[in-house]
Amino acid sequence: MLFVEDAWSPEERDDLIICEKEMLASTLGLVALQPEVGDAFVLSYTDNTNVLAAMRSMGSSSRRMQELLARRTAWMLRERVVEASARITTDNNVWADWGSRGRLAEVVAAARRMGLRARRVAMPPDWRDTAALRALLPDSLE
Numbered sequence: 032m033l034f035v036e037d038a039w040s041p042e043e044r045d046d047l048i049i050c051e052k053e054m055l056a057s058t059l060g061l062v063a064l065q066p067e068v069g070d071a072f073v074l075s076y077t078d079n080t081n082v083l084a085a086m087r088s089m090g091s092s093s094r095r096m097q098e099l100l101a102r103r104t105a106w107m108l109r110e111r112v113v114e115a116s117a118r119i120t121t122d123n124n125v126w127a128d129w130g131s132r133g134r135l136a137e138v139v140a141a142a143r144r145m146g147l148r149a150r151r152v153a154m155p156p157d158w159r160d161t162a163a164l165r166a167l168l169p170d171s172l173e
Contacts, residue, residue, distance in 0.1 A: 032108045032139075032147045032148070032149045032150070033061050033064050033067055033068070033150055033151075033152050034130065034135070034138070034139075034149060034151060034152065035059060035063045035064065035151070035154055036130075036135055036151055037059070038133075039052065039111050039157070040141055040161075041167060042089040042161075043161055047095070047164075047165065049079065050079055050081040050082050050096065051093070051095050051096060051099065051164075051169060052102075052135075053077060053079040053081075053084075053098045054082050054085060054096060054098060054100070054133070055161065055164075057075055057082065058084075058103045058106075058158070059099040059116070059154060059158055059159065060077075060101070061075065061103070061106075061107075061112075062075065062106060062155055062158050063152050063153070063155060063158075064152055065110070065112055066110075067152050069121075071111055071112055071113060072112075072113050072114075072115070073112055073113070073114045073115070074114075074115050074117060075114055075115070075116045075117070075170060076116070076117050076119040076124070077118065077119065078118065078119050078121045078127075079114060080118070081096075083116055083117075083118050083129075084093070085100055086114070086116035087132050089104055094142065094167050094168070095164055095167050098163075098167060099164065100103070100165055110173065121122070121132055126138045126141065126142075163173045
């Protein structure tokens with residue numbers, strides 16, 4: 032089991048709304064994990080319907096989501112990665128929810144019980160800076 036570990040900064044927690052954080056987390060995971068796996072075809076799951084709609088349409092009315100999607104799409108085109116996206120119910124998204132709530136040790140323990148070896152993958156540092164994204168005004172303030 033490959034995983035990426037990180038935490039939102041206080042500024043990110045305050046400045047970004049949940050769908051922006053969900054899209055950012057999905058993008059960071061995609062950029063970090065896909066090169067490790069090497070597959071050109073990726074299936075991404077989300078329990079956030081706004082993120083799912085944005086992934087499927089590669090569009091959004093939100094300026095911040097547009098920026099995230101543009102960067103994500105440019106990376107996929109450059110790396111020749113094709114993505115399909117699907118909804119996962121919150122009840123079936125337990126490991127992702129645990130990991131995003133500081134319970135990574137429980138995820139790793141559950142993976143080991145299933146006979147999986149867990150390995151942390153480093154985040155590409157040039158993807159982690161959210162200052163420019165956060166500098167975009169939220170749509171409600173434009």
